[in-house]
Amino acid sequence: SKYVFRFGGGVDDGGKGDKNLLGGKGANLDGMAAIGLPVPPGFTITTEMCTRYYADGETYPESLNAEVANGIAHIEAVTGKKFGDAGDPLLVSVRSGARVSMPGMMDTVLNLGLNDQTVEGLAAVSGDARFAWDSYRRFIQMYSDVVLELDHGKFEEALEIAKEDRGAYLDTELTADDWRALVDEYKALVLKQWGKPFPQDVHEQLWGAIGAVFGSWQADRAKVYRRLNNIPGDWGTAVNVQAMVFGNMGDTSATGVAFTRDPATGENAYYGEYLINAQGEDVVAGIRTPQYLTTAARERAGAKPLSMEEALPETYAELANVFHILETHYRDMQDIEFTVQQGKLWMLQTRSGKRTAKAALKIAVDMANEGLITREEAVARVDANALDQLLHPTLDPKAPRDVLTKGLPASPGAASGQIVFDAETAERLNELGEAVILVRIETSPEDIHGMHAAKGILTARGGMTSHAAVVARGMGRPCVSGAGGISIDAPNRLLRIGERLLKERDIITIDGATGEVMAGEVPTVQPELAGDFGTLMVWADGVRRLKVRANAETPADCKTAREFGAEGVGLCRTEHMFFDAERITNVRQMILAETEAGRREALAKLLPAQRADFFGIFTEMAGLPVTIRLLDPPLHEFLPHEDVDFADVAAAAGVSVEILKRRAAELHEFNPMLGHRGCRLGVTYPEIYEMQARAIFEAALDVAKASGEAPIPEVMIPLVATRRELELMKDIVDKTAKAVFAERGASVDYLVGTMIELPRAALKAGEIAEVGEFFSFGTNDLTQTTIGISRDDAGRFLTQYVDKGIFARDPFISLDVEGVGELIQIAAERGRATRAGIKLGICGEHGGDPASIAFCEQTGLDYVSASPYRVPIARLAAAQAAL
Numbered sequence: 001s002k003y004v005f006r007f008g009g010g011v012d013d014g015g016k017g018d019k020n021l022l023g024g025k026g027a028n029l030d031g032m033a034a035i036g037l038p039v040p041p042g043f044t045i046t047t048e049m050c051t052r053y054y055a056d057g058e059t060y061p062e063s064l065n066a067e068v069a070n071g072i073a074h075i076e077a078v079t080g081k082k083f084g085d086a087g088d089p090l091l092v093s094v095r096s097g098a099r100v101s102m103p104g105m106m107d108t109v110l111n112l113g114l115n116d117q118t119v120e121g122l123a124a125v126s127g128d129a130r131f132a133w134d135s136y137r138r139f140i141q142m143y144s145d146v147v148l149e150l151d152h153g154k155f156e157e158a159l160e161i162a163k164e165d166r167g168a169y170l171d172t173e174l175t176a177d178d179w180r181a182l183v184d185e186y187k188a189l190v191l192k193q194w195g196k197p198f199p200q201d202v203h204e205q206l207w208g209a210i211g212a213v214f215g216s217w218q219a220d221r222a223k224v225y226r227r228l229n230n231i232p233g234d235w236g237t238a239v240n241v242q243a244m245v246f247g248n249m250g251d252t253s254a255t256g257v258a259f260t261r262d263p264a265t266g267e268n269a270y271y272g273e274y275l276i277n278a279q280g281e282d283v284v285a286g287i288r289t290p291q292y293l294t295t296a297a298r299e300r301a302g303a304k305p306l307s308m309e310e311a312l313p314e315t316y317a318e319l320a321n322v323f324h325i326l327e328t329h330y331r332d333m334q335d336i337e338f339t340v341q342q343g344k345l346w347m348l349q350t351r352s353g354k355r356t357a358k359a360a361l362k363i364a365v366d367m368a369n370e371g372l373i374t375r376e377e378a379v380a381r382v383d384a385n386a387l388d389q390l391l392h393p394t395l396d397p398k399a400p401r402d403v404l405t406k407g408l409p410a411s412p413g414a415a416s417g418q419i420v421f422d423a424e425t426a427e428r429l430n431e432l433g434e435a436v437i438l439v440r441i442e443t444s445p446e447d448i449h450g451m452h453a454a455k456g457i458l459t460a461r462g463g464m465t466s467h468a469a470v471v472a473r474g475m476g477r478p479c480v481s482g483a484g485g486i487s488i489d490a491p492n493r494l495l496r497i498g499e500r501l502l503k504e505r506d507i508i509t510i511d512g513a514t515g516e517v518m519a520g521e522v523p524t525v526q527p528e529l530a531g532d533f534g535t536l537m538v539w540a541d542g543v544r545r546l547k548v549r550a551n552a553e554t555p556a557d558c559k560t561a562r563e564f565g566a567e568g569v570g571l572c573r574t575e576h577m578f579f580d581a582e583r584i585t586n587v588r589q590m591i592l593a594e595t596e597a598g599r600r601e602a603l604a605k606l607l608p609a610q611r612a613d614f615f616g617i618f619t620e621m622a623g624l625p626v627t628i629r630l631l632d633p634p635l636h637e638f639l640p641h642e643d644v645d646f647a648d649v650a651a652a653a654g655v656s657v658e659i660l661k662r663r664a665a666e667l668h669e670f671n672p673m674l675g676h677r678g679c680r681l682g683v684t685y686p687e688i689y690e691m692q693a694r695a696i697f698e699a700a701l702d703v704a705k706a707s708g709e710a711p712i713p714e715v716m717i718p719l720v721a722t723r724r725e726l727e728l729m730k731d732i733v734d735k736t737a738k739a740v741f742a743e744r745g746a747s748v749d750y751l752v753g754t755m756i757e758l759p760r761a762a763l764k765a766g767e768i769a770e771v772g773e774f775f776s777f778g779t780n781d782l783t784q785t786t787i788g789i790s791r792d793d794a795g796r797f798l799t800q801y802v803d804k805g806i807f808a809r810d811p812f813i814s815l816d817v818e819g820v821g822e823l824i825q826i827a828a829e830r831g832r833a834t835r836a837g838i839k840l841g842i843c844g845e846h847g848g849d850p851a852s853i854a855f856c857e858q859t860g861l862d863y864v865s866a867s868p869y870r871v872p873i874a875r876l877a878a879a880q881a882a883l
């Protein structure tokens with residue numbers, strides 16, 4: 001089969017812009033060449049080759065040699081240069097390109113094809129020896145790092161020393177002879193570290209680079225990135241080999257990166273950075289400070305150096321036209337790399353641009369309004385999970401700020417936390433539940449786990465398109481980059497900002513929307529949820545079938561949930577209502593009572609409090625269904641655990657410490673999650689559920705009377721395994737309802753249903769539906785009991801399970817559709833067979849996870865229930881699932 005596809009110079013091998021085959025970069029190079037944009041000629045080795053390479057023990061098939069040779073011949077034909085020709089050498093770039101972009105995660109080699117002979121040819125042809133030798137030293141440096149994997153620091157050091165010796169500040173101040181001398185030093189370094197001279201054979205160079213790109217697919221940082229972004233390990237990367245073009249051939253040359261709309265705000269304005277007389281890596285690496293693309297942006301920032309629009313007006317106009325063509329062609333905001341070689345524009349890459357959630361919303365809504373995409377496409381395009389970024393607080397504009405310095409507003413959102421200087425510490429403190437801000441000179445792909453663990457990222461170097469900025473925006477982490485005013489003393493764990501000296505673990509706040517860095521913690525405010533967010537939500541609500549409810553147990557949660565669009569409460573966990581100081585005493589008295597009469601006495605004291613809880617919740621949710629789950633956890637959770645607490649509790653409960661301890665020991669369970677909990681409590685202590693049912697019905701009647709609008713209580717029994725259990729529990733609820741309605745001379749409609757959170761319940765759903773009027777899948781427990789993995793202990797080993805491909809994702813976050821999902825399907829089918837149209841919902845954590853919501857849509861559930869902040873995510877995900 002065919003593993004090499006050529007592009008450019010009017011040749012098209014029919015790759016048809018297929019991302020799966022050519023990788024994202026290769027597909028779009030092919031696509032741009034096909035619509036006649038200026039793309040340097042090249043070829044792509046497919047992702048299928050990568051997969052085969054690994055399947056065959058990291059070897060290539062025979063046939064690949066000829067295919068690659070044919071690809072090189074194509075580039076030679078279009079450029080009129082020869083690979084390895086000492087007179088006029090062809091130089092190529094070798095880059096990775098997976099199906100989805102993995103910024104900075106994999107390897108690139110530029111200027112490949114230079115050696116001791118061809119460098120002279122390049123100098124002669126370009127008439128610029130300085131440029132030729134600079135290119136050669138860059139190539140040796142990159143190749144040594146990426147392909148030979150030699151110590152990068154030594155090369156950096158040699159460059160720094162060379163600059164110091166010449167009293168130079170910028171690379172551009174070094175002469176041809178300086179670079180030539182540095183090349184000698186680099187070659188000596190290679191010989192010393194690698195034990196062999198730097199490869200002079202250009203074909204050996206090429207195959208080395210191809211191997212390194214394929215190899216980088218299995219690098220640790222790539223694996224971490226794939227895990228965080230749910231990218232399958234067997235997709236592989238493509239390799240793109242392309243004729244080099246040079247942005248560092250004098251003042252009519254330049255290189256830059258651009259977005260066709262602002263990736264931070266979504267504003268419909270070109271956005272980007274460029275550098276005159278530079279190579280691509282100079283812009284992203286953050287070594288020289290890039291200049292603005294447009295004059296408007298430059299003026300807004302109050303910056304001096306000319307924009308590209310001013311410095312190279314004709315090329316800029318050509319570029320702007322290409323932006324327009326690309327946006328119209330790909331119908332999405334594009335992230336573009338370009339180079340200008342002596343006045344001639346070349347497109348090096350285009351891809352759908354990463355953007356903040358805010359920008360994603362605005363761009364989707366704007367593009368639908370512009371008629372570029374449909375409303376359904378707009379709904380489909382916004383990553384539901386990314387909405388999370390918008391639903392969280394921003395800095396209170398009225399709060400005082402002790403501003404230390406200002407950097408670039410690289411990724412919006414505000415965060416406070418303890419200063420840490422390395423990714424490992426960030427991870428360690430995060431595991432201990434501490435909020436941290438990762439402070440680095442600049443970030444590299446190795447820092448990715450630390451960036452994920454941090455609440456925010458602050459860097460001293462780098463522009464808006466630096467690694468830190470791109471990755472932080474993708475992750476939704478606030479980031480301030482290029483804060484030149486800070487200096488980091490990593491060995492001593494100190495951060496100096498002007499006169500101020502901060503230590504590791506001191507608290508700072510960063511505002512990724514303004515670039516401000518502040519001392520201490522600054523209070524935050526809730527975000528405004530109108531505008532584009534509101535528009536998209538209306539469009540989403542227009543297409544979704546699933547209802548969205550919230551898991552909420554306080555009136556405040558209910559209010560938030562309603563504001564976020566919840567259409568009811570899918571799970572009100574009643575146990576959390578018993579933990580405040582006053583109530584817990586009564587709860588403990590109830591637990592400690594040795595007789596039913598004793599328990600009833602304590603429960604009578606809990607009744608008014610519980611009724612007040614439900615009154616508040618029903619009032620907030622007036623007119624909407626509210627599912628209230630009766631007591632679920634093992635009782636010993638309410639008893640003291642520390643010795644010191646026993647004395648207090650004993651005094652409050654009016655029993656001796658000995659009795660209390662004896663009772664606590666009696667309640668001890670070896671495996672409480674599978675112990676005396678859920679409806680088993682109702683079976684042994686029916687009076688507990690009776691009190692709760694009474695509180696529900698009395699509150700419902702009170703609300704009906706007060707507001708004229710009766711709530712619709714749905715009483716839910718937890719951890720049911722058998723029909724008989726549910727029958728006994730329903731009997732308690734019905735009898736209590738009857739009694740309350742008789743006492744009050746009024747009634748409300750209600751339902752009694754059950755959670756399906758045990759495999760037996762799922763299997764016997766047909767029988768259980770004879771009694772239960774609704775099912776709610778408790779997928780937290782159902783996952784725990786189906787897989788047999790404790791939900792409280794899974795964290796210790798589940799990451800490895802995901803890394804080793806046992807589960808594609810953590811099954812407590814994203815539903816195990818194949819296993820747990822099958823039980824849900826069985827239960828839904830059998831439940832409906834008994835009781836046509838039985839109401840079905842899900843209230844485990846999965847109810848807020850887009851992939852799990854898609855499964856709920858396919859299974860035809862009636863609603864999902866998610867935590868209040870995830871309600872909008874669920875609304876959007878439900879719409880996407882329905883499209």
Ligand code: PEP
Binds near residue numbers: 573
């Ligand atoms: C569940 O088990 O999925 C559930 C919603 O109940 P809890 O998390 O309270 O056990």
Ligand code: MG
Binds near residue numbers: 718757
């Ligand atoms: Mg449960």
